[in-house]
Amino acid sequence: MFDAEKFIEKTIDTLQTEIKGRALIAFSGGVDSTCSAVLANKAIGDRLIAVHVDTGYMRKNESINVKKMMEELSLNHRFIDASQEFYNALKDVKDPEKKRKIIGGNFIRIFERVAEKEGIEYLIQGTIAPDWIESGNHLRDTIKSHHNVGGLPENMKLKLVEPLREIYKDEVRKVARVLGLKISERQPFPGPGLAIRIIGEATPERTDVVREACYIVENEIEHAVDKGLMEKPWQYFAVLLPVRTVGVHGDKRAYGNIIAVRAVQSIDAMTCAYSDIPQEVLDGISTKITNTLGNKINRIVYDITNKPPSTVEWE
Amino acid sequence: MVRIYVIDNGGQWTHREWRTLRDLDVDTKIVPNTTDFQELYSEEIDGLVLSGGAPRIGLTNRLGKCGEYLEKADFPILGICAGHQFMARFFGGEVKPSKIPEFGKIELTLLREDEEIFEGVTKKSIVWESHNDEVIVLPKKFLLLAESENCKIQAMRHKGKPLYGLQFHPEVEHTAYGEQIFKNFANLCKK
Incomplete structure (x- = not known):
């Protein structure tokens, strides 16, 4: 059976060994990215910066609440309003896969800009098992390109770290409960946000x-x-x-x-x-x-x- | 600890098979279907699951090295969806595109009593499906174990060897007795 406490211990260990310099976490405020952020914060402390991007496709009051949460969790954080950039990039785009890929690409470019400015080498993402399974590969058909996997550009400079890659949402929730996070039961919200609704x-x-x-x-x-x-x-x-x-x-x-x-x-x-x-x-x-x-x-x-x-x- | 590996044929639910086995405290790992039998054998596995996948067994007859595993294994093998269809074809059965493909919720009816793989499963139960092809002629050495309204060969087993095939997906949450079926398979692997 999945043991959340053991998972937390092991993950913090792995993150400490894996991340040598500074890292940024793509922080949407959902269960997956919040869990990843808290684990990474425990592992590397001040070397972590949480970055929240308001894509313009967030739910009502969402970005304001996320900002509050980053403060409550005492994360080093940056808040970026990129609404106009996303709206421009999606102008005239109707195909769902194109939307997902453009959004994924945009996220990375924004993270790269932050990384360059702040001397960051690693990108931590809250990717979970269904994200890479459904994004497909040489063996598996692509059901949809999850923005954080199938939407990643090929020429990415940041080194990717995905601590929750092998687990599913119900298991992430168990981790969140052990970490005492109030968002542990929050419903999933896709990275591309309202753009795919x-x-x-x-x-x-x-x-x-x-x-x-x-x-x-x-x-x-x-x-x-x-x-x-x-x-x-x-x-x-x-x-x-x-x-x-x-x-x-x-x-x-x-x-x-x-x-x-x-x-x-x-x-x-x-x-x-x-x-x-x-x-x-x-x-x-x-x-x-x-x-x-x-x-x-x-x-x-x-x-x-x-x-x-x-x-x-x-x- | 019983050791059962999952052969990845590219299914959406391969990782779910791994997870269900892990939750049952089985020593498990996902391995590509290009792995040599000898390599699996040297790891002293007690059983194998052949996952489903996008390959159309009704149209072609290729599924990595699954044929080699079916030929050489002396341990139990559970074929799921494409894995089940490939098993049927390999032993002389016939697989064709389904007249009525099944997706999502379906009622399964068991046709035989006292089958170890279905121990603790009720005669009728809800299972989850996702297939474009199906087995339409059972291989000679196999017994039919279950059916649904639109797919007459939902489950089968070899008469002499511990080989099992399921058209439906026991690994997903919405299949009512899915975990029980994996538990039964793990017990068969312990023998």
Whole structure:
């Protein structure tokens, strides 16, 4: 069985031997990168710098909270607002694999800039097993290029360190609990962020729409879980489909986009079953989204596919 | 400690097979399917799992050195998905693209009682699938152990040797008795 305490001990040891100079950790504020950061901090202390990049595709208030968290964890940190850079890079890009690769590449270029300025040689990432499995290689088919593996540019200068590479999310959570991290139960959020929750071009305007919809889905489901109405899903969010359908608003024709609600149960994301959301909760989500985003959205659908045949995120 | 290696045929769930075995305190390792049999043999393994993978066994008949392992092994082998299909073909069965490929949740029905590999598994249970091809003719020396509505050969075993094939995926969380099946296989390897 997986032993979190032994894992922590061994990993700190390995990081101490592996990292000779200064290292930066790509810090999103999720369970994987936070765990990696805390382990690395224990291993190399002051030689570690946590870098959070606001890609412009973060959830509501996310980057502000991450900044707070880096302070609470007493990490040496840098906060970089690169929204415009990401929006520009994704202009006119519709293909999901292209989006993922551009985002992966952009992250690395930003980290390289920080590294050069601060004399850093190592890049620590919170990569976990499904990231490299699904990114594929000579033997395995590429399901999707995870930005931190399949999205890495070939000519990367930084030396990569991935302390969680062989473990899965449920095991990372065990490590996070032993480390006493308050984010141990936080739902996964993909590195490419909201950009892959918009089918087609991820414009800033569409990002605002899906950001609000994700916020509503998260709130409604979390309230329902707190009230004991349903089991907490593994992941729960909204996807914006830039397809237009007809509706009626105050006796007038409406012609807006669609929001798909996605919620799944899993322990490791390698297989998933769609969540059983009670009717009244679905009702609340539907009404809140269409009332808040009325001029943009007039239809809400619920995704009822398992993995396989689908995947968790739509792109 | 029983030692069971996982032969990597490039499946999405190869690493899950390794993890399930590790969670059962089995001494395990993932090895490429290009490894020589002699090298495996010299490590004194007690059993082998042939993982699934993207190769279409219904269309071609290649799966690294899996044929060599099936020919020479005197220890138990568990073939999963593509590994199972390859095993069937290797012993003279037939594999074709599925008329109705299965993905995700399926109900499995066991067809024989008192099979060690299915000890503790109910007659009907939920398993997770992901296949484009399937075994349509069982090899002569094999027994049929389980079926589903759209795939009649879901599980098989050799009549004389400890060789087992499963079309479904016991290694994923959503297969109800998956871990139990691995436990049964590990017990078979201890013998």
